[in-house]
Amino acid sequence: MTRKTPEELRSWRWYGRDELRSFGHRSRAKQHGWGAEDYVGKPVIGILNSWSEQNSCHMHLKLTADAVRRGILQAGGHPMEIPVLSAGEMLTKPTAMFHRNLLAMETEEVLRANPLDGAVLLGGCDKSTPGLLMGAFSMDIPVIYMPCGPMMKGNWRGTTLGSGSDVWKYWDEKRAGNLSWEEWCEIEDGIARGPGHCMTMGTASTLTALAETLGLVMPGASSIPAVDSAHLRIAAAAGRQMVENVWLDRKPSTIVSERSFENAIAVDMALGGSTNAIVHLVAMAGRLGIKLPLEKFDEISLRVPLLANLRPAGKYLMEEFFLAGGIKALLNVMRGILHMDVPTVTGLTLGENVDGCEVYDKDVIRTPENAIQPDGGTAILRGNLCPDGAVIKHAAATPALCQHTGPALVFDSYPEMKKEIDNMDLDITPDTVLILRNAGPVGAPGMPEWGQLPIPKKLLMQGVRDLVRLSDCRMSGTSYGACALHIAPESAVGGPLALVKNGDLIELDVKNRRLHLHVSDEELAKRRAEWKPAPPRYHRGYAKLFVEHVTQANEGADFDFLQHGPAVPEPEIF
Structure with missing residues (x-):
């Protein structure tokens, strides 16, 4: 590769020229204690x-x-x-x-x-x-x-703790009555060292x-x-x-x-x-x-x-x-x-x-011949509930739930879910498919890490520790469970998730990469005609910019005006 000359450096435009502006740049650099020999060229x-x-x-x-x-x-x-x-x-x-x-x-x-x-x-x-x-x-x-x-590594009473993953695990045990406040505080002390x-x-x-x-x-x-x-x-x-x-x-x-x-x-x-x-x-x-x-x-x-x-x-x-x-x-x-x-x-x-880098513990880093599972840790789902896709980390889900059909229980917002999730009268069974919507790039906004929806206390008390859960948001990478995420288009912009009603049957089939709502096309068309978007919540600032320009999850949730296009010109130096 050809090496640049000092005059071809980008910084030369600021510091190297015999111009009024370069004088100003150099003089302010000297105010900082730097001499020209420190940075010019x-x-x-x-x-x-x-x-x-x-x-x-x-x-x-x-x-x-x-x-x-x-x-x-x-x-x-x-x-x-x-x-x-x-x-x-x-x-x-x-x-x-x-x-x-x-x-x-x-x-x-x-x-x-x-x-x-x-x-x-x-x-x-x-x-x-x-x-x-x-x-x-x-x-x-x-x-x-x-x-x-x-x-x-985190530590609690000789037990190794992993950030995030063990938080969700022990929080469920605390909610189920199996962990005391004192023990919970000890975990808090030892998980981020x-x-x-x-x-x-x-x-x-x-x-x-x-x-x-x-x-x-x-x-x-x-x-x-x-x-x-x-x-x-x-x-x-x-x-x-x-x-x-x-x-x-x-x-x-x-x-x-x-x-x-x-x-x-x-x-x-x-x-x-x-x-x-x-x-x-x-x-x-x-x-x-x-x-x-x-x-x-x-x-x-x-x-x-x-x-x-x-x-x-x-x-x-x-x-x-x-x-x-x-x-x-x-x-x-x-x-x-x-x-x-x-x-x-x-x-x-x-x-x-x-080249030549070795594995020193073959249980931690496996070979393809000794793999933990034959395919990767994540799957992409398609279906009438997610025409633009959804993701699931099936490597961290209960295998039996990776092929499952059950009735929907829908929460329209995170506050609603948080308020009701520990209600012992909640109409839910281990077969229920728990849904959170209005939590995507526009709906939340920002697509928060709410996707590992809590197991309802009613089920925790029965020993249940995983449940099929669907949302248009994300979950922490430290999370686990049968959680289908990033459902696109999101519900806030009229995606099919917005049309689900309590009791609708939903099928998750990871092997066949399928997420399907068992409702007829005619009924979905009727529901769509009745659906109305929520009124705008943001009228100024970064939040307004965000919801007006963010793309959907399958497009990266970037701003539409920041995606690849003509290069922005270099600033003029007057």
Whole structure:
């Protein structure tokens, strides 16, 4: 590849010219304590840091940023740390997914508006990975993604706890009367023991692994626990690599292709990854003009076995996965499945990055001959209830419920469901199909993680721990159960889910990828003629922008005006 000259650097337009505006830029840099020798003619590397006290997963990213800064300086670049929206899931209401597109917009505009030749993107908690990468794809200057890493294992009385997965499990036991308040508080004390994202194969672990599979992460970085010193070492390596990538103009459009996304889908299935990966991969690919129809996910799922024995679909946590060889070992095991010749940020191919990487625990990372199940962890459903698709993580569902027909019990909103779910007079049996609607991209808004609907207390007391549940929202990647999600079109825009009535028979058939409402076409047409959308709730601000421009789940829930199109011109410098 041809190396840039200093005058070809993007930052030269700000700093290198003999012009009035360049005088102003240089003088303000000197106000900051920098001399011209620090940044003129050198790659200026943004460190986009999603650190926030709102987001405990990212609490250590100030230290990570310092390590990245060290690597940039070592390689002769100039670091510029810039804060961006955290998009942490733990406190944000109704969901950080509501703000994923806002982070993507911010990332794109921060990269465009400032004298940056490239950037290292710091994130990890669920929506920060796709948000940062979507914006970077649209801007298309050299970037490397640096994941925050998973937290260490949780612990309660000698029992290993996994974030999210064990929350739902023990909450049900508490509601059933099998767990005391004191025990519940002890679990609260032991389940999140330090910095880092969820250590189960939830959305965060899934998306950071897929970012690495796409070739945008330093090899192995997505598996390293947040508290491991290797995290800081590889952060410095990312800084050094970023400087080299600027000189070579190694940007996302030269690295990520449709074949890269096919790899990411395959790895998602082998990991038993989060259902959320589907909506995020579709959105990310859309920023590069790559179409990922849901059928592609299902086609790959049917031929890729589940290889990672990780919760909630398996037994172990990310710490064991890292010690077993991590994502590099898994990618090497999948050598016969993946496109190993795709490029990466290192300048090497994916295959070269993982060549010789070994598996050190063959129960944690399986081979195709010893797979946990012969197909991937996620299935795409079609039927008259979801003409544009739905998803289910059948690897984490009760097998007997994966082929089931039962009567519907419908909740029109999350508050209604929350109010009624523990009513002992609720008309429900283990055969009931529980439905939550008006919870999708427009209806909620933002498609929150409400999809693992609580098991009604009446059934918990009978020993029931799973139930067929349907919704147009998402669920946490740490969740489990027979939950069909992302039903599209959503009910708030008149999708068939809006037409379901209590008692209607609904059929779930995962094997045949079918989700069917047993109501005649004539009756559905009558109900549709009677259906009316709810009046608009938002009349200003970001919420109004969101509901007017968000696409449906099968299209990635991105904004229609941010999807791939003509490049936005570089800003003029007057």
